[in-house]
Amino acid sequence: MPMHIGEKEFTNRVDKGLGDDFMRGAVRSAQGRLQSNRAGAAEELGDWDQWRDLGQEIRSHTMENLDFYLQQLSEKVAERGGHVYFAETADDANQYVSEVIAKKNAKKIAKSKSMVTEEIALNDILEENGCEVVETDLGEYILQIDDNDPPSHIVAPALHKNKEQIRDVFKEKLGYTNTEKPEELTLFAREQLRKEFLSADVGITGCNFAVAESGSFALVTNEGNARMVSTLPKTQITVMGMERIVPTWEELDVLVSLLTRAAVGQKLTSYVTALTGPKDEDEVDGPEEFHLVIVDNGRSKMLGSEFQEALHCIRCAACINVCPVYRHVGGHAYGSIYPGPIGAVITPLLGGYDDYKELPYASSLCGACTEVCPVKIPLHEQLITHRRNIVEEEKKSGLAERLVMQGFSRVTRSSKLFNVATKMAPFLVTPFVEDGSIVKGPGPIKPWTNIRDLPVPQKERFRDWFKTREKGGTGHGQG
């Protein structure tokens, strides 16, 4: 279960999140900033909804023809002398990368940010093999030196830490002596990282989008570190989820615009690095050897399923940035490197319901995620679909809940029963009423009344009032 992070139990993770005031403060302020940036940038682009339609179209066309585009991509990469490996599972991918590294006798690996390598836990394997892995994305680097604290966000992995905490990590682990000013922190980290780049034997990058027509890869970063990782070391390995692909440069343009604006509200997240396999003889920059690892790890099961649209995700994190549940519990509570709404959708698909069946319920279905998603994934609907699978296919919902729902079904299908039930309700709750409210409810009402008052069911229901009024012929408009 490589995706997994933190404690085993969902409720423990949630409690931990809710109790962590530092984390919640950091998340709250970051969310506010990201949301308003996004709104501003979307406005600037013109008709945001039309752009989203276009994004959705591109993604859905690509998924419908994924075989074709993957084939085309592989051919293009091979034409330029690159090696392509299709990994069905996380283990396959890790093994392939390990073999390449072993053949090179490489000891030091520089990495740029990559969610898929987190997903397959590549670092763990490489370290087991005796390699030193250096994360060069600033956020990832902070987490790595903080004893591998797991990421809590897919774009800003260290979002749960504030600048004072980062200063303390640097101080404790690297002897940093300056202040918590972001510029000073960044400068310090850059100095540390520069040394690492120069001495790395192998560079590993992720990939935001692979361009099928040319066999190129686009990496979007805030720091330009991907460029260093992909040009300095002699051997370069790019690891991509099998769905991170676009047909041509034209579509790339649209999706990068959507990604950068939806993510942090920038026109371009500072740097878009394009790589095209190993360098030609007349080129100065670039690796001598290039490997592309395409990872399936459960994705092909989503193709053709009711969750195919989840593969449209371009990992912009806009859904995470607006999610009120994420704001309160933080990324670690999801127990997965993919948190927030998109995490609640894909984690159970990649990791199974046994370990992640609570995630689809960690949403009030408010739809804020669906509303912002730049490629229009109906995220909250997918959560309902998960719930339906858990209840109807997997039969994993609790007995008490099933009984309540069966009762609900019986009462709502029959107006007679509904009538009796709602007529009886005021009398049934009488023992629990205090000052015109229910404050300590029994059984299933308890979780409600632990927090809130519940109104008392009225003896004269609306339907009773309406009936009397009709009979009494009070006439229209006089109430």
Add this chain to the structure above:
Amino acid sequence: MKVSLFITCLGDVFYVNAGKATVELLERFGCEVDFPETQTCCGQPAYNSGYRENTKAAAKNMITSFAHSEYVVSPSGSCAYMFHEYESMFEDDPVWQEKAIKLKEKTYELTQFLTEVLKIEDTGSEFHAKATYHTSCHMTRLLGVKEAPFKLLSHVKGLEMVDLPNRHDCCGFGGTFSIKMPAISEQMVDEKVEHIEETEAEILIGADGGCLMNIEGRIKRNNKPVKVMHIAEILNSRGEV
């Protein structure tokens, strides 16, 4: 114009005054209101919890109850939206699916009906208070009714409307979410109540029974001095408070 009222289960049992106000308001604008007595609940709690099969019976009952109606109007955005879900629920059953589409097409949330069908923005209402409005998620995001309540409220004489900070944030109700994930729901509703207090409004207005029950429940529990009212009660008011 003939209008059938879809009162919703919460409206039938808890928020009777909002229902009365809805009827009176519609009648004031010339509607002939009927109440199909066989109506129960739209099935939302079961549907959103994943019990689609258990929801179908409720859906069929609602479709049948309103089969005769010209227009269906509901004082609750999320329940009106639930009628939109029936179409996909019966994807394997063309007969019921067709009926579901018919129901969807004639169903309106109250403020939507007033502004879109009756073309009314000024209801000639009067209500003296400082108030703020809670935008419910399903009504705004799914049903797409965003401006109607604000337009209507802006014409109410004596009503001073204050913007609710972060108004697009969910109040933490989410149907069964509120009892399945109570700790998270509590934080969400607390944040909402905090923002309401920041406005210094005396009244919180809303257009969805579920959200109102949640916010009001928390306000009462913590003895906050804010009154919660349904938008129909405000619009039906002629300054007689």
